[in-house]
Amino acid sequence: MSLERPDTTDDAAIERTPDELEALLGDLVVARDDHLNAPGFVIRPDTVQETLRTLKQQAGYDHLSVVSAQEYENRYESIYHLKKYDDPTQEVSVVVPADKDDPVSETAEPVFRTADWHEREAYDLIGVEYEGHPDLRRILLPETWQGHPLSMDYDKDRPQIATLPEHANPLEDHHRDEESDTMFLNIGPHHPATHGVLHLKTVLDGEQVIDVEPDIGYLHRSEEQMAQSGTYRHQIMPYPDRWDYISAGLLNEWAYARAAEDLADIEVPEYAQVIRTMGAEMCRIAAHMLALATFALDINGDFTATFMYAINDRERVQNLLEDLTGQRLMFNYFRLGGVVWDLPEDREAFFSNTRDFLDQLPESVEEYHNLITSNEIFQMRTIDTGILPPEVAKNYGATGPVARGSGVDYDLRRDDPYGYYDELDWDVATEDGCDNFSRLLVRMREVEESAKIIEQCVDLLEDWPEDERNIQANVPRTLRPDDDAEIYRAVEGAKGELGIYIRSDGTDEPARFKIRSPCFSNLQTLPEMANGEYIPDVIAALGSLDVVLGEVDR
Amino acid sequence: MGTAPAQLFPEFIVDTLGLDSVIGEVAASLVAAFVVGNIILAFTGVAGPWAKRKITAAFTDRIAVDRIGPYGLLIIPAAAVQLLAKELIVPEGVDRPSWDIAPILLPASALLGFSVIPMGQIGPINLHLADPEVGFALVFAFASIASVSLVMAGYASSNKYSLLGGLRAVAQNLAYEIPLIVTAMSAVIFAGTLQMSGIVGAQTETLVTIGGVAIPSWYAFVNPFAFVLFLTANLAEIGRNPFDIPEAPTEIVGGYQTEYSTAYFVLFYLGEFVHIFLGGAILAVTFLGGASGPGPESIGFIWFVVKIWGFFLFTQWARAAIPRVRIDQLIEIGWKGMLVLSFANLVLTAVIVGVIA
Numbered sequence: 009m010s011l012e013r014p015d016t017t018d019d020a021a022i023e024r025t026p027d028e029l030e031a032l033l034g035d036l037v038v039a040r041d042d043h044l045n046a047p048g049f050v051i052r053p054d055t056v057q058e059t060l061r062t063l064k065q066q067a068g069y070d071h072l073s074v075v076s077a078q079e080y081e082n083r084y085e086s087i088y089h090l091k092k093y094d095d096p097t098q099e100v101s102v103v104v105p106a107d108k109d110d111p112v113s114e115t116a117e118p119v120f121r122t123a124d125w126h127e128r129e130a131y132d133l134i135g136v137e138y139e140g141h142p143d144l145r146r147i148l149l150p151e152t153w154q155g156h157p158l159s160m161d162y163d164k165d166r167p168q169i170a171t172l173p174e175h176a177n178p179l180e181d182h183h184r185d186e187e188s189d190t191m192f193l194n195i196g197p198h199h200p201a202t203h204g205v206l207h208l209k210t211v212l213d214g215e216q217v218i219d220v221e222p223d224i225g226y227l228h229r230s231e232e233q234m235a236q237s238g239t240y241r242h243q244i245m246p247y248p249d250r251w252d253y254i255s256a257g258l259l260n261e262w263a264y265a266r267a268a269e270d271l272a273d274i275e276v277p278e279y280a281q282v283i284r285t286m287g288a289e290m291c292r293i294a295a296h297m298l299a300l301a302t303f304a305l306d307i308n309g310d311f312t313a314t315f316m317y318a319i320n321d322r323e324r325v326q327n328l329l330e331d332l333t334g335q336r337l338m339f340n341y342f343r344l345g346g347v348v349w350d351l352p353e354d355r356e357a358f359f360s361n362t363r364d365f366l367d368q369l370p371e372s373v374e375e376y377h378n379l380i381t382s383n384e385i386f387q388m389r390t391i392d393t394g395i396l397p398p399e400v401a402k403n404y405g406a407t408g409p410v411a412r413g414s415g416v417d418y419d420l421r422r423d424d425p426y427g428y429y430d431e432l433d434w435d436v437a438t439e440d441g442c443d444n445f446s447r448l449l450v451r452m453r454e455v456e457e458s459a460k461i462i463e464q465c466v467d468l469l470e471d472w473p474e475d476e477r478n479i480q481a482n483v484p485r486t487l488r489p490d491d492d493a494e495i496y497r498a499v500e501g502a503k504g505e506l507g508i509y510i511r512s513d514g515t516d517e518p519a520r521f522k523i524r525s526p527c528f529s530n531l532q533t534l535p536e537m538a539n540g541e542y543i544p545d546v547i548a549a550l551g552s553l554d555v556v557l558g559e560v561d562r
Numbered sequence: 563m564g565t566a567p568a569q570l571f572p573e574f575i576v577d578t579l580g581l582d583s584v585i586g587e588v589a590a591s592l593v594a595a596f597v598v599g600n601i602i603l604a605f606t607g608v609a610g611p612w613a614k615r616k617i618t619a620a621f622t623d624r625i626a627v628d629r630i631g632p633y634g635l636l637i638i639p640a641a642a643v644q645l646l647a648k649e650l651i652v653p654e655g656v657d658r659p660s661w662d663i664a665p666i667l668l669p670a671s672a673l674l675g676f677s678v679i680p681m682g683q684i685g686p687i688n689l690h691l692a693d694p695e696v697g698f699a700l701v702f703a704f705a706s707i708a709s710v711s712l713v714m715a716g717y718a719s720s721n722k723y724s725l726l727g728g729l730r731a732v733a734q735n736l737a738y739e740i741p742l743i744v745t746a747m748s749a750v751i752f753a754g755t756l757q758m759s760g761i762v763g764a765q766t767e768t769l770v771t772i773g774g775v776a777i778p779s780w781y782a783f784v785n786p787f788a789f790v791l792f793l794t795a796n797l798a799e800i801g802r803n804p805f806d807i808p809e810a811p812t813e814i815v816g817g818y819q820t821e822y823s824t825a826y827f828v829l830f831y832l833g834e835f836v837h838i839f840l841g842g843a844i845l846a847v848t849f850l851g852g853a854s855g856p857g858p859e860s861i862g863f864i865w866f867v868v869k870i871w872g873f874f875l876f877t878q879w880a881r882a883a884i885p886r887v888r889i890d891q892l893i894e895i896g897w898k899g900m901l902v903l904s905f906a907n908l909v910l911t912a913v914i915v916g917v918i919a
Contacts, residue, residue, distance in 0.1 A: 193723075199815060200811050200812045200815060201813065215726070215889055215890070304885075306812050307885045308885040309810065309881065311618050311622075311803075311881040311882055312622075312881075312883075312885075313622045313623075316622035316623055316624060317623065383885060385886075386885045388888075389885055389888060544810070544886075544888045545888070547813050
């Protein structure tokens, strides 16, 4: 793995116009295919690495958000959505068409490590083959699956029996190394510490981990396909709740809402934006509380009091969300152009409940600091374990608390503002430790920042004039965005950059709906953190990544 | 030395019933052992399905079992029926009979330890089965058989998590048994005997009198440093936080007991709890004056029960509050920290006792 630093760091900060970028890329650009969010350059399939390297090193596009692939009538196409960690509003899309009959294009893995999994997914679901990819296997579907489900000629009605390959037998030769005496160990798919259905193929030397390979896809439900068969207006919104299902529902809904609203040019009323912001931050607190709770479970063991205390606090914010949305997990509260209903009656009770929660929160956070972060054994366990250097984090496209725990100051709420965030007073929490402890600290500080945001939203909502409480913009009953409009939009979810790529084809359903899951990219960093550490540190690193498998597998 | 130790329990039975033949003595010993064993098993019966849940719930702001019977106490028979009625799953490839012996060995080793523990008097009965001259060494010997059981279970299960747990158990016990025993030896130096009754008797003397209240010379007061060392090593010995790494459910699933279900699982849990009580009993005898306490000697057993349940409570508290250390950190603490400290304590005690006495 190579870790090229930008040669000319000064150039990285400069914002270039699309034409300047085209000039920089020169002959590499075959055509222009601009997206709503970014200029798009069409390149030849054998110049992917050269193009991406130029953009990364000479123009500072150091963040490969996502690789989205799709099949057209006459071609396959992979799109590399690039951003800058320093300024995510500077975006560029690299569009790589591939031959319809022989869809081969060059891999981007040597330039961006994160492309490894993203290209595997594109191969798995669409069928594009990436030449030079180090490990082009299926990633979400079983190895024995026939066909590529999101390709055009795929027969959805044909039943498939996915015969699993023989159970990985530890005594087989490829699992045992005669000379070094290592042991192959399956951690998961059912294991107390995998927080869902995750399978870690681990090679151990005694207690030390030599190699760990996450095996995902156990929770794959083809969420993208489901979204592609729903109408923009109403049928897609319930699905995002089911990605990161750990009560981060509103954050996920916002990802879809933001992409679709920008695609269809819908303006959300200010009042609804404040409600959205407040609800989303409540979700963030709930999600981070659960992350803290389960991390304590991983470090302390099954009987830790911290787990129940944090679940208790999550319960309090969950009650507020229930008052607001009527649901506890699958909220389905956002609508394109606003939210489904106003704050609950009676408003005063809701505000005072919220304030009670906010008043009690600092005390809780203090208690967690007493219980875990200031405990010496806890520090011994988490400080300097699971190291993820910032450059590696960027190379893997890590975002959210994982990136911020490595000192990468990247938060879309501030850097690519949406909702009401830029009107409010709050800070982005970062830590420089790059270890398990830092990631936990970031989450705990983010809870406090979220509380600040909620408090300001409550203040605003309390004084909002009654006749200006507009929760919903005028949105046509049936949305038909322009033919062949493409957009990639992301929000700061609980785990990081949660983005949606949509291509419309003039109908009321998206032609391609691609989810950029932060957990997917974050989980990919696990081997970097875990190799060479002890088993307990792998568990701690996994806990500190805070992955939700529903979002990883979609 | 304090008052002369009362008659041992088997002798009491022999005398009371007038059994003076050899068969009578054997029968009396068996009856005595049966009674003592059942007292301990009754403790674990209450501790496992009920008290442990209630204590953990109290620490974590919950209610725990309260539906079945008063205070949920009938959960004890319910859990017993439930656990024993399930199918015993014997995984393929386990190494029998060692797979079957391991769960029996663990509670047996812990129960054996109680044969030399002076549990104090209840009325005229002195709950003390045997008082050999090397009783103190014997109790540690019995307790350490437990490691054999854990290794056996880990190895025979033919499961990698079990194997890891078994290996961890050995590493942990090696690292902690030595400091544990070396620390305990400082009590032997004070008492000048390995006999249990002697060690307890030596602690009945008055250390100081403050405001008319006589503070007994329990070794926890005489040498608090050794007491803390012993307490810590004892947590490792019984495998509770921060040293529960042979099981470590979130890391290695269940360690050596991963593959055990139903009756065998119960036996393992029983063994662990008896071990906690044995750990508490050793602690009480060595540092807390055994069964001594305010009031007449005939209620000594009650004080003894209070002490070992206090220790049980302490282990549960540690579980709720303290993170577990990593295996390499544990080895480091054991060999580099505890061992050095325990030897320093031993030498210091020897010097003090040598100079003063």
